Amino acid sequence: MTTLIDMFRALADPTRLRIARLARNMELTVGELAHVLDQSQPRVSRHVRILAEADLIDRRKEGSWVFVRFADGELAASAGAMLAHEGDPEGDVARLEAVRADRVAAAEDYFAQHASNWDRLRMLHVSDNEVETAIQDMLAQRPLGALMDIGTGTGRMLELLAPKARSAIGIDRSAEMLRAARGKLEAAGLGHCPVRQGDMFALPARDASVNTIVLHQVLHFAHRPELAIAEAARVLAPGGRLLVADFAPHDHEELRRDHAHARLGFADDAVNEWMAQAGLIANVPEHLEGKLTVTIWLGEKPALEAEKAA
């Protein structure tokens, strides 16, 4: 049981105060903390341990990375309210954004370099057939309506699903990927299917304007996956569905090292909770075993009361 004195002792250090403030803002890794604070990882880890022992933050290990976030408890919440009073005096949040922007730029370089061999590269990690069949089956219960494929890459999901949709659009940050997508879509007779360069965190789409959204093997590239889900939920019309297909938690560190992954897979609950926070009703996810297990989550935006009654 943490006492007030434990908590105050843990916070009575300038570095730990900064760590607690950052964690309050968002989930981040010890490596990111080390960058932002300009201190060694072992030193930061020690501070993080002290904060965790005082129940102020939670640690979660993912491969060789440790993610840190502010704890849920009542004492932590009171401490958090105190921390909020001072704002961000060291400018740490801005520095963290800069560290993340560098990572995004590195990921963009990665996508630009690999656009031409992307389809082959994708297959290295997972067999597509089974996953694609499962995605189609899961979405088959209702018409797709207006479809948006976020992080469309070379357009594979559009190729698969657009023929059944009323309209379809693909969004990706990478111009190189979209050029490859356009060639492929034209070859598949889907040249009318538009692609747009856009950001999954700021979609160029109206609120409640899309019926089906797919995030296929995209979320693991996101440093703040919860925001990507919230943005998709904003765009989803009442009764609309968000399908997320991604890896279950794994320890293939090389995907992070060599393939721009930000996350080594997701637990069922993690994605379901983000969906719930975004106002979606999450279904029980489906798992497809393989070299790497793929999980498919499906969230639905509640229909309007009037529609339900009709």
Add this chain to the structure above:
Amino acid sequence: MSTEWGGAPPDVDPRVLEVLVCPLTKQPLRYDRDAQELISTSAGLAYPIRDGIPVMLIEEARKLD
């Protein structure tokens, strides 16, 4: 065809144009065919169209005077 884009490029499905908005303000865009830009008056930004693909990235947009 009447969309808020003031005339759409021929290769684009109008039903899709209707859902596309400025990623910053979520307000409608106007298509400037000569400049090959999508104008967001509300944000004061012009989004370029490169190789026929609209670039709906805030950091890539040109600030309007």
